Amino acid sequence: MLEKNDKNLQNCYCDAHFHYSDCKHDLCFDYSNIADNWYGCTTAHSIEEWETQNTAPEKEHLIQAFGMHPQSAGFIDIEKNAAFLEKLIQNKEVSAIGEAGFDYFTEEFKSNATLQEKMWNIQLELATSANLPLVVHCRKANEKLFEYSKQLKKLPAVLFHSFMGTPVEALSLCRRGINAYFSFGKQLMNNNKKTIACMNELPLERLLCETDAPFQFLKNQQRTYVSEIKDIYKAAFSLRKDCESFEQFQNQLYKNFLILFMYPKPFNFGIL
Numbered sequence: 001m002l003e004k005n006d007k008n009l010q011n012c013y014c015d016a017h018f019h020y021s022d023c024k025h026d027l028c029f030d031y032s033n034i035a036d037n038w039y040g041c042t043t044a045h046s047i048e049e050w051e052t053q054n055t056a057p058e059k060e061h062l063i064q065a066f067g068m069h070p071q072s073a074g075f076i077d078i079e080k081n082a083a084f085l086e087k088l089i090q091n092k093e094v095s096a097i098g099e100a101g102f103d104y105f106t107e108e109f110k111s112n113a114t115l116q117e118k119m120w121n122i123q124l125e126l127a128t129s130a131n132l133p134l135v136v137h138c139r140k141a142n143e144k145l146f147e148y149s150k151q152l153k154k155l156p157a158v159l160f161h162s163f164m165g166t167p168v169e170a171l172s173l174c175r176r177g178i179n180a181y182f183s184f185g186k187q188l189m190n191n192n193k194k195t196i197a198c199m200n201e202l203p204l205e206r207l208l209c210e211t212d213a214p215f216q217f218l219k220n221q222q223r224t225y226v227s228e229i230k231d232i233y234k235a236a237f238s239l240r241k242d243c244e245s246f247e248q249f250q251n252q253l254y255k256n257f258l259i260l261f262m263y264p265k266p267f268n269f270g271i272l
Contacts, residue, residue, distance in 0.1 A: 015040035098135030153177035
């Protein structure tokens with residue numbers, strides 16, 4: 001557990017979104033390469049995945065989330081998973097809800113739009129009543145984010161993971177009163193114009209980096225390793241003109257990570 005002092009800010013990497021259970025299965029959790037100066041928010045989408053991450057020996061470095069992914073619509077027992085999430089909330093075992101959202105990337109995903117919205121509303125309601133941050137997954141459905149902006153502004157914080165909108169859309173969400181954070185991964189290294197523009201133009205206080213490990217790998221890769229957060233940080237820093245040093249960039253993202261996932265609860269670690 002970290003102590004409250006400035007030393008903790010130095011050389012610290014925070015992964016805003018990854019999947020511990022999948023990483024362990026795919027041998028992508030190369031923890032020894034990041035060790036003490038790394039913290040991450042891991043997301044589980046099944047009871048089995050939750051049990052894996054909840055018993056992780058590296059648990060003191062993990063923020064835990066649980067949610068119903070929109071791509072699982074039509075394939076999971078919604079009521080069973082919602083009940084499990086409610087239990088986690090009641091026992092104060094979960095620090096964030098998600099990833100929840102909308103995925104219309106393929107016609108197959110879009111055909112389950114009604115079920116996606118049902119899962120979304122369940123998780124949005126639980127996040128609101130429990131005053132927990134929500135991790136949002138959204139592809140080809142950004143209009144839904146604006147449709148629900150009044151509800152999202154009631155949450156303590158919202159992470160738009162791997163945000164695929166423009167800087168104008170991101171700033172519009174903020175102007176609607178949402179305490180919004182935006183995280184980006186390997187798209188920064190793949191010439192994704194929207195992602196690069198967001199990392200370049202959005203306020204630094206609203207930004208985070210993520211691996212989404214073991215997913216979101218580049219061409220000719222088969223997986224993403226957790227330790228690659230270092231490469232993503234470097235790619236993100238190269239786009240910022242308002243940071244005098246890499247350490248300043250790291251420090252601000254560390255603060256963002258703490259505010260997003262720990263507010264309004266007392267911090268278990270950190271500098272705030």
